[in-house]
Amino acid sequence: MKFNNLLQDFYDAKIGYYRHLAIILGKNYLDNAIELIKTYLQVNNNPKIAYAFHPWVNGSKDRLSTLKEAIMTNEIVDIDYSSSEKYLGESFDLTILDAVDDFRPNYISRLVDLTRGGGLVIIYSDDISDINKLYKFSLTRNGIVKNLFENRFIKMAINSRGIILVNDNDIKFKPFSSSEVSKPHKKSYDKTIPKSLYDLCLTDDQVKLIREFDFVLEKGKRILIVTAPRGRGKSAGVGLALSFYVKRTLSKPTNVIITSPSYYSSQAIIQFLEEGLRALKIRYKKKISKEGKIMKISAGEVNIKWTSPDLAKDENGDLIIVDEAAALGIENLEYIRNSWDKIVFISTIQGYEGSGKAFMKYINSLDNSQIVKLDYPIRYAKGDPVEKFIYNVMLLDAEPEVYRNNTQFMEITQEDLFSNEELLRQIYGILVSAHYRNSPDDLMFLGDMAFQRIFTIGYNAVAEIVEEGELDETTEDHILNGEENEGNLIPHRIIKYMRIRNFGKLKGWRIMRIAVTPELQNQGLGTKLLSNVEKIALKNNIDWIGSSFVADYKVLNFWIKNGFKPVYLASRKNEGLGGYSVIVMKALTERAEKFLVELGKLLKDKILRTSHQVYFNVNPRILAKILTNIEFKKEIEIDDTYIGKIYAYLNGKIPYNSASEAIHAIAEKYFYDLSFKLDEEEVSAIIARTFQGKSWSHSAKMLSVNNQEAENLLRRGIEKIVKKYYGQEEKDYIEL
Numbered sequence: 001m002k003f004n005n006l007l008q009d010f011y012d013a014k015i016g017y018y019r020h021l022a023i024i025l026g027k028n029y030l031d032n033a034i035e036l037i038k039t040y041l042q043v044n045n046n047p048k049i050a051y052a053f054h055p056w057v058n059g060s061k062d063r064l065s066t067l068k069e070a071i072m073t074n075e076i077v078d079i080d081y082s083s084s085e086k087y088l089g090e091s092f093d094l095t096i097l098d099a100v101d102d103f104r105p106n107y108i109s110r111l112v113d114l115t116r117g118g119g120l121v122i123i124y125s126d127d128i129s130d131i132n133k134l135y136k137f138s139l140t141r142n143g144i145v146k147n148l149f150e151n152r153f154i155k156m157a158i159n160s161r162g163i164i165l166v167n168d169n170d171i172k173f174k175p176f177s178s179s180e181v182s183k184p185h186k187k188s189y190d191k192t193i194p195k196s197l198y199d200l201c202l203t204d205d206q207v208k209l210i211r212e213f214d215f216v217l218e219k220g221k222r223i224l225i226v227t228a229p230r231g232r233g234k235s236a237g238v239g240l241a242l243s244f245y246v247k248r249t250l251s252k253p254t255n256v257i258i259t260s261p262s263y264y265s266s267q268a269i270i271q272f273l274e275e276g277l278r279a280l281k282i283r284y285k286k287k288i289s290k291e292g293k294i295m296k297i298s299a300g301e302v303n304i305k306w307t308s309p310d311l312a313k314d315e316n317g318d319l320i321i322v323d324e325a326a327a328l329g330i331e332n333l334e335y336i337r338n339s340w341d342k343i344v345f346i347s348t349i350q351g352y353e354g355s356g357k358a359f360m361k362y363i364n365s366l367d368n369s370q371i372v373k374l375d376y377p378i379r380y381a382k383g384d385p386v387e388k389f390i391y392n393v394m395l396l397d398a399e400p401e402v403y404r405n406n407t408q409f410m411e412i413t414q415e416d417l418f419s420n421e422e423l424l425r426q427i428y429g430i431l432v433s434a435h436y437r438n439s440p441d442d443l444m445f446l447g448d449m450a451f452q453r454i455f456t457i458g459y460n461a462v463a464e465i466v467e468e469g470e471l472d473e474t475t476e477d478h479i480l481n482g483e484e485n486e487g488n489l490i491p492h493r494i495i496k497y498m499r500i501r502n503f504g505k506l507k508g509w510r511i512m513r514i515a516v517t518p519e520l521q522n523q524g525l526g527t528k529l530l531s532n533v534e535k536i537a538l539k540n541n542i543d544w545i546g547s548s549f550v551a552d553y554k555v556l557n558f559w560i561k562n563g564f565k566p567v568y569l570a571s572r573k574n575e576g577l578g579g580y581s582v583i584v585m586k587a588l589t590e591r592a593e594k595f596l597v598e599l600g601k602l603l604k605d606k607i608l609r610t611s612h613q614v615y616f617n618v619n620p621r622i623l624a625k626i627l628t629n630i631e632f633k634k635e636i637e638i639d640d641t642y643i644g645k646i647y648a649y650l651n652g653k654i655p656y657n658s659a660s661e662a663i664h665a666i667a668e669k670y671f672y673d674l675s676f677k678l679d680e681e682e683v684s685a686i687i688a689r690t691f692q693g694k695s696w697s698h699s700a701k702m703l704s705v706n707n708q709e710a711e712n713l714l715r716r717g718i719e720k721i722v723k724k725y726y727g728q729e730e731k732d733y734i735e736l
Contacts, residue, residue: 002032002171003039006164009175010043010120016178017117017381021389023157024124026168030063033096033124034070036166040094040120041071047093047119052079052111054134057101067096081107089236089268091116091379099125103150104135105440109394113231117183117380128153135441139449141487148418148447156393162385181381196279197244200272205374206237212372213241216319216342217248221368223337226346227360228374229397231387234346235268235323237374242269242304242321243276250282250300257305259312260323263293266306269323270294273304310573310617313339314698322346326359329552329579331619333362338704361518394440398429400517406458409532417454418447427454430462430515451487452512455533461525463514463533469543471504479504490546490583493568494595498602503595506543508585509533514547530562534586543592546585550574551622559584566626567599569607571614580618582626601632608668611691620688620702624680627671627687636669638662638725646722647732650715656689663718664690670721682717685710 006020013020024032041047051067053060055078068074079087084107095115097108103125115121129147131140139145157163162176186204189195193210201207209226216222228234242256260266277284277299287296287305296305307315309328313336325333325345336343347359363371376382391397403426417424428446432438446454451467468488471479479485479495491504511533516525537545549555551569560566568583587593607615607623615623642662649659656663667686670678678686681703688699689710700710 002169003036006036006039006173007042009173010040012178013120013176014043014118016181017183018162018176018178018181018384019115019117019119019121019380019386020162020164020176021112021121021157021386022123022164022166023128023154024122024166025126025128026166027126028168029100029124029126030066032166032168033122034067036120036122036164037067037071037094037096044093044118048091049073049076049094049096050079050087050090050092050111050114051076051096051098052081052084052107053098054081054101057134060098060101063098063100079111084110085262085264086267087111087114088264089271090114093119095119095121097121097123099123099128099133102134102136103128103130104133105149105394105444109390109396109440112386112390113379115379115386117384119380121386135444136448139445139487141451144450146414146448146450148414149444150448152418152447153393156389160385160389160392163389176385181383183381193244194247194280196281197240197276200240200275200279201237202233202378203374203376205376206233206240206378209234209237209372209374210241210244212370213238213245213344215370216344217245221341223343223345223366223369225363225366225369225371226344226374227349227363227371230348231377231379232374233378234348234374235266236272236378238321238323238344238346239269239272239274240276242273243280243282245319246273246277246299246302246304247280247282249302252301254302254319255315255317256302257307257312257315257317257320258323259307259309259320261309261327263306266321266323269321270297270306273297312336314701318342319344324348329550330359330362331552334704335701337366339701395425395428395432395443396440398425398432400426400429400433400460402517402519403459406460409455409457409529411536412454412456414447414452414454423459426459427456427462430460430517431464431513433515433518453509455529455536457525457529457532460520461514461516461529463529464512465533466510466512467508468510469504469506469508476501476504489548490585493548493570493581493583494599497571498568498599500595500598506589506592506595507541508544508546508592509537509542511545511547526558527562534588538588543589544585544587544596546583548581548583550579551582551618552579553619553621553625556582556584556622556625560625560629565596565600565631566629567596567603569603569615569618569626573617580615582622597632600630604630604632604671608671608691611687612693616692616694618692620684620692620694620699621680623687623691624683628674628677628680628683631674632672633674634672636665636672638665638669642666643722643726644732646718650719650722651732653732656711656714660690663714666718666721666725667691669725676720676724678717678720679713682713682720685713686717689714 022036051064055061092114095111097111112121129150131145157165158172161174165172189198190207215224226234226238258266258269282299284297284299286294289295309332319342320340321344323346326347417427453465455463469491471491476495479492485492490510494500494503514526564584564586566582567585570581573580585596587596604627607627642665645659645662646666648654667690684703688694688702696707696710700707703710
C-alpha cells in the first residue's frame with residue numbers, strides 16, 4: 001500500500017495526541033482516500049468517524065456509499081455542511097470532508113476542529129479550484145473568477161509539517177514529532193470545587209474558570225468575560241461552572257438566561273450543564289422542543305433557559321450568559337449591560353468566528369468586570385500541526401502592525417497581495433480587526449472574486465471595493481422576479497425591494513470593507529482614504545459609490561460625516577450578521593442623483609409609517625440618524641385640536657397616551673421639514689416612543705437613560721417643535 005510509510009507517523013500522533021491533515025486531489029481522489037483510511041485503521045481500528053458533504057447534490061451520496069463499502073462500516077456520522085454547526089460540541093477520530101461539490105473555507109475551518117488528538121482529517125476533491133463548486137460559483141461573474149486562495153492553500157500545505165498532500169501518485173509530506181507538543185493536563189485537585197466536577201474538567205483553564213465564576217455571585221453589578229481561541233473548551237467550562245452555581249442557589253428562586261446568535265452556539269453550555277448536574281447528583285427536569293433542542297432546565301428553584309438575543313435582552317432574570325458575544329455587536333452588548341446586573345460574556349478571540357481587537361477594546365473598557373482567558377486546547381495537544389496550518393492558511397490570527405511615516409495612497413492588486421505573505425497578513429488583518437463578525441470565507445472572497453479593487457494609505461488604512469452595476473434588462477427582470485444576484489448586492493437590493501428597475505444600468509463601486517489599523521483610528525485616515533477613492537471613481541466614470549453594512553451607530557455616522565446618504569434599510573433582521581442591513585450612497589453623476597433623491601423619499605416614508613412593526617427592534621438612534629439625513633421634504637398639515645392636545649400634555653394636564661396621535665402628527669411634520677435641528681437624544685426619544693411604540697421602560701434602555709429622562713427628552717423635543725411652528729399657545733383646548 002502506498003501509504004504504509006505513514007504508519008509510524010500515525011502511531012506517533014496517537015502517542016503525542018496531535019493530528020494529521022490529508023488533502024487528496026486528482027482523478028483518483030476517492031481510491032486514494034479509501035486507501036489512506038485503511039492505513040489509518042491499522043493504528044485505530046475502531047475510530048469515531050464523521051463524513052461531511054452536501055447530501056442533496058447529485059453523486060454525493062454515491063461517494064459516501066462507496067467509501068462505507070470499502071472500509072466495511074456503517075458507523076459513520078454523516079454531516080450536512082449547511083447544518084454542521086450542530087456538531088461543534090462533538091469529537092471524532094477521523095473526519096472526512098467531501099470537497100468535490102464545495103471547497104468552502106468556513107466549512108473546512110469548522111469541521112477540521114472536530115477532530116481530536118491522534119486523529120486524521122481528510123479533504124478530498126478532484127480539483128479544489130473548479131469553478132462549479134458551490135461557494136466558488138457564488139464568487140463567479142460572467143464566467144470569471146480567480147484561484148489565488150486555492151493556489152496559496154496548496155502552496156502552504158506543501159510547506160507545512162504534518163500535512164499530507166496527495167495528487168494521484170504524487171505524495172508530499174513533511175513529518176511532525178510528538179516531542180514538539182504538550183498534552184492537555186491538570187495539576188493536583190483544587191479543593192475549592194467539588195471533586196466530581198473537577199474530574200470533568202480537561203484542563204487547568206477550565207478549573208480556573210469554575211473558580212472565577214464566583215465573581216458573578218458578588219454584590220453589585222458584575223460582568224465576567226470568558227475569552228479564548230476556538231477549541232479551548234470555554235463554553236463547556238461555563239456549563240460546568242453553571243452547574244456549580246445551580247448547586248449553591250437550589251433553594252433560592254433564580255432565573256438564568258442563556259443566549260447566542262444561534263441555539264447551536266450555546267449547545268456546549270447546555271450539554272456540560274447537564275453533565276455537571278449529574279456529577280453533583282442534582283435532580284433536574286428539561287423542556288425539549290420538537291426539533292430536539294433543550295430549551296429549559298429546572299433544578300430546585302433554579303430555572304435556566306435558552307432564548308434568542310432579541311428576546312433575551314429584555315427578559316427578567318438574575319444572570320444572563322451570552323455566548324459568541326462579539327457576534328451580537330457592541331450596541332446589543334451595551335443594551336444588555338444596561339439591563340442586567342449579572343452578566344457572563346463568552347467570545348472567541350481568534351478562529352473562524354474570531355472577533356479581534358475591536359471586541360477586546362470594548363471589553364477592556366468595561367467597569368465591574370473580570371476577564372478569564374483560556375489558552376489550552378481540549379481536543380488535541382498544544383502545538384498541534386493541523387491547528388497551526390489552519391490558523392496560517394486562513395489567517396485566523398492575523399493582527400496588523402502600525403506602519404509609521406507612510407501616508408502614500410496606492411492600489412494593490414490581488415495578485416500582489418497573495419504573492420506577499422507579510423503584506424497579505426497586514427491588509428487582511430486590518431480588514432478583519434475593525435469588524436465584529438469575520439469568517440475564512442472573507443479571505444477566499446479577497447483572493448478569488450475578480451471584480452474588485454483594493455486601495456490603501458500606507459498599509460494602515462484599507463478599502464476593499466466591489467464593482468457593481470451595468471446590468472442588462474434581462475438581469476434586471478430576473479431580480480425583479482425574485483432571483484438572487486449577490487455579485488451586485490446594492491443594485492439587487494434597490495431593484496428587488498425598492499422596485500426601481502433602471503438603477504441597475506448605473507455603474508457603481510460598493511465599498512465592501514473600509515478599515516484602519518486600530519491604533520490609528522479616529523485620526524482621519526478613513527476619511528482621507530474615502531476621498532482618494534472618490535477621485536479614482538470619478539476618473540473611471542463611476543455613477544455612484546456606496547456601502548452596505550449591519551446598522552451600527554458609529555459606522556453609520558462615519559459614512560454620513562463623509563457625505564453619504566442612507567437609501568435603504570432592510571425590512572428583516574439578518575440573523576447571520578445579527579442586525580438590519582443599511583445601504584448608504586453618494587452620487588457622482590446627475591443621473592445617479594435622481595435615483596438617490598427618490599430612494600431617500602421612499603426610505604423616509606417607510607420608516608415613519610412602519611417603525612412600529614418593521615423597525616421596532618432597530619436602535620432609535622440609528623433611525624434618528626437616517627431620518628435627519630434624508631433631505632426629502634413635504635408639507636404636513638396639523639389640526640388645531642392636535643395643537644391643543646400637545647400643549648395640554650406639555651402642561652401636565654393629560655398623559656402621553658391621550659395626546660399620542662397629536663404628538664405623532666407634529667413629529668412627522670418635523671421629519672418632513674427639518675428646517676431646524678433638535679438634539680439627537682430628543683429625536684431618538686421621539687422615535688422610540690412615538691414611531692416605534694416602545695414603552696417608556698424599553699425606550700429608556702435603548703437610550704441608556706432612566707424612564708423619567710426618556711420622557712423628559714421627548715417632552716423637550718416636542719415643545720421645541722410646537723413652539724417653532726405654532727408659537728406659544730394661550731389655550732390648550734379649542735371651542736367649536
